[in-house]
Amino acid sequence: MIRILKMEFRRLFKTGCFYAFPAVLAITVLTEWISTSSGEKLGEMDIVDVFGAVFEVVLLMTIAVSGVLSVFLWAQEYKKGYIKNIANTVSGRHIITVARLIVGAFIMIINTVFTFLTVLCIASIEHTGIVSKHPELVMDNVSQLLLMCLSGIAVIAFVLMLFEIFRSSALGYTMILMICFNFLEGILCNIVALINPNWEIGRHLLISQFNYINGIPVFDASGEITLQAPDPMWTFWLRTGIYLIVFLVAASIVSKKKDAV
């Protein structure tokens, strides 16, 4: 496992696309700095608002970019036939699948860090300072960001499972984008609602669950939407962890059963 991991990481670092996202983020910060260097800065910004800005970007863009890069790396091994050179270097093909997810997780984590730093830098450039007006909320926000990162890894695990079944990079790319832009989960929610309008599955899905993290929206007697108390945070972590493990195990089983080429 260690040998394959070392190989996959080396391959990742030799892939130019890996550096594209951080490069774009760096250019974004640079251009922001240049454009605001002569202008007037805004007042102080609460760190909680920085997290708020990060959450949107992490959910949509970072998971999409990380997922697309991961699918590209997996697909290249099959399309170019390099899998023939490494399939025999391990005692079971599931080891390669696990290594792929670990690399995918690394990509997700590193891109989340870069995204956070980019938003923080831009906020620092635009404002006179970053302060913590609600220190009690900071840990909650950090926890939510880490949970989003884990959800991103679980999304990558889901796409890895589909990739092992169908060996289609086009399907992998499509699924990543459909999940990140909430099409897939939206369709699932609608289908379930058609079967039974009282069944509300959004709070149990990987991306949609974040709509319920601050409370469960319900209609009161006057038809207004109010927020019920949210599920405990540990339920989000547990659900996301279970999804991750189930998808990884399924991907590993499929990779063992299917021919490598």
Add this chain to the structure above:
Amino acid sequence: MSYILETNNLTKVYGRKKALNDVSIHVEEGDIYGLVGRNGAGKTTFMKVTSGLANASSGSYSLFGKSGNELKKSKENIGLLIEDPGLLPDINGVENLWLKCMALGLKDKEEPKRLMELVGLGDVLKQKTKKYSFGMKQRLGLALALVGNPKLVILDEPINGFDPQGIKSVREMILKKKSEGTTFIISSHILGELSKISNKYGFINNGSLIEESTSEELISKCKSKIELIPSDVPKACTIIENIGFKEYKVKDGGVIHIYDQIDRTGDITNALAKESVATIEICKKYESLEDYYVNLVGNGGKEGQK
């Protein structure tokens, strides 16, 4: 006797098609085993299954004396070049080789460069593989198959894309590795080239192993023949039957191949002349591996054997 690779009724089914059908092959240590068959015969499928790239539908095989669950570890001792070489295009040849070295846990950083020199790519160490010609890619594929000095090397059409100089260097490299104890399983359409190095052959047709022979057995089986081109083929067939020839085949283009009593060319020409059938050409020919294979699997011709 212990074999480096032994298969027992190995079968592989893709959908409704049986790509391999009860194939039982025996490869001893040090063999250069030539796998012979037409396109789609099952050679590549056999190589994929025995190297672990594909799962067998039924049957079993042993590698280095190990089978079942013990097989997993032993597959690290196999080097492969199956179909087109699997190369990552955006990195150079040395890096492609080094990645495989890492996967095998090899730490010698000079190994990739040595292999590049061995296969004649010493001048293009830093060139990305997407700029390689077809022959260069094949060479790198060979180098990848030799990473880690494997005990068994499986090569599928290894000399595709090579010029005559390249073919000679590949042949010499294989013979050198064999002398160092490496076993090879090689499939090739260029049967003449295969016959120069193989000491054992397996003939595959429609997924089945139709014959397994050593090169000595094959030499004794390869039939010599008389090639006769008469002016009147049907009449000539009747005449040669009348003078006692039993084994012959009529080929395309008015050619008759006679497989028995090949020293009686004089009797043939005399008999034909008596019946006013002209002999356009008559000569003795010795069967090549290619001819032997074509006759083995059948390729047209009228059966004249009684």
